[in-house]
Amino acid sequence: MSFAPPKGVPDYVPPRSGRLLAVRDAMVAPLRLAGYGYLELPAFEETALFSRGVGETTDVVSKEMFTFTDRGERSLTLRPEGTVGAVRAVLAAGLERGALPVKLWYAGPMFRYEQPQSGRQRQFTQVGAEAMGTDDPALDAELVALADQAYRALGLTSLVLHLATLGDPEDRAGYSERLRQWLTPRVGGLDAETDRRIEKNPLRVLDDKRPEVRTATAGAPLLTDGIGTAAKAHHDAVRQHLTDLGVPFVDDPRLVRGLDYYRRTTFEFVHPLLGAQSTVGAGGRYDGLSQVIGGPPLPGVGWALGVDRTLLALEAEAVVAATPPSTAVFFVPLGATAKARAVALVGELRRGGTSADLAYGDRGMKGAMKAADRSGATHAVVLGDRDLEAGVAQVKDLRDGSQTAVTLDTLVDHLEAQR
C-alpha cells in the first residue's frame, strides 16, 4: 500500500498549505471590493458543454479531459477550466436578464490529464472572475487591474503583463489564411502535429517553443495589421484604461491562447523565474461563447489565476508571507486537575476570540514547554498543583522569558489584554 496520491494530484500540508490558502484569499480580496459576487460551481459538467465551449480542436478537449460515464450512461467531465461552466450557470439562473454586467468570482480545483512537471499538475486550483453582459472595454481593464492588485498585494514584483487583441472572428479568419500560406513553405512537413495546426489553427504554431520553429517563424506576419476598426477601437480603449489605472503592460502581438472562445482582448501574467510553465494568470474576452453553447448573445470577459503557480512564483521570489502564528496562548498543565482546568480555560479563551491551545498527551514539563515554543504562542500558561492551591497561574512571556503569577479569577481577562 502506497500513500502517494494519484499521479499529478498533489497534497498540500502545513505549513505550505497555509500559504496556498493565503494566496487564494489575496486573489479574492480585490474582487470583493469591486462588486463581484460568489459563484459556487460544479466540479464536473456534461462532456458536451466543454467540447463545444472550449473547442473540439483544442488540446484541452482533444486529449486532456478527465471524462467518465456515470451510472445513467451520461458522459461527464471534470472541469478543465472554469469560464464555460460559469457562463452555463449564469444562463441557467437567468442572471443575464437582470442587472448588467453580471460580475462573479469562483475558486476551486480544475483537472487536465497532462504529463506533470514543475507548475503543471493534473489537479490544480484557480481563482476565476468573469464579467458578462457588456462589451465595455473598461471592464476588460478592470479585471486586469484587479488581478494586478492581487499579485501586488502578495508581494510579487517581477510579473510581466502581456497584452494583445485577437480581433473579431472575421479578422482572425483572414489573418489565419495569410499566416497559413506564410507558414506552409517554412515549417510545413516538419511533423504531423505542426501540419495539423497549420490547417486548423495556424496561430498556435507561433506558440511553439522549439528553437528551430522559433527562428523559422520569427518574421511571421502579425495579426495587429488586420484588425477591424471596432476591435481596434476596443483594444485602444483597453490600453488607455490600463494606463489610467497605472497598470504596466507590454504589447505582445504573438500572444496565443489555447482555448477557442477568446476574441479581442487577451492577456497573460508571466513570471520570469518560473521555468516552462510561467503563466500564473491569464484571460480575455469571450463575446461569442454563450451562443456557442446554445445561449443568447452575451458578451463577457474574465480571467483565471493559478493559485499553485502563484505560490511557486512567491517561492521563486523568496517572498515570505507574513503568516501570523495561529496560537496566541499555550497552556502547560501539570497533573490531571490542572489539565481539566486548562481544557476549560482554553475553551473560554477561544469562545472569546483569543487563539489558544494546550499540551496534549500528558507530556512532561520540558516537552510541554517545547510544544508551547513551537506553537508560536507569545504566552505560555503554566498550571500545576502548587499554583492551583495558591489560586494562580504562571504566565510566561515566551518572547523575553519574563514570568508573572496571575490569579485564576483574572486570568482570562489578563490574557485577552495581552493581545
Place this chain on the structure above:
RNA sequence: GUGGGUGUAGCUCAGCUGGUAGAGCACCGGGUUGUGAUCCCGGUUGUCGCGGGUUCGAGCCCCGUCACUCACCCCA
C-alpha cells in the same frame, strides 16, 4: 504521448576499484524531581523503489519494471 535526470532513515543527502549502511536536521528522553528557544549527553527509525541476473559476496555491475522529477507538447 516523447526525451533527459533521480530513487538510501520522517526530511536533505553521503556511501571510494563490489566486502553486508552513515551524517546533518527532525523527533523522543535526560542534564534541570516545575520552565521553551541556546548548550551538553543519550535514544528510535531503513524490505538501500520493486523483480530478476552476474558474483563466494550487490546500495554499488547487468536486464526489466515502477515511481518521482525536469523538459518537449500544452497551459493557470
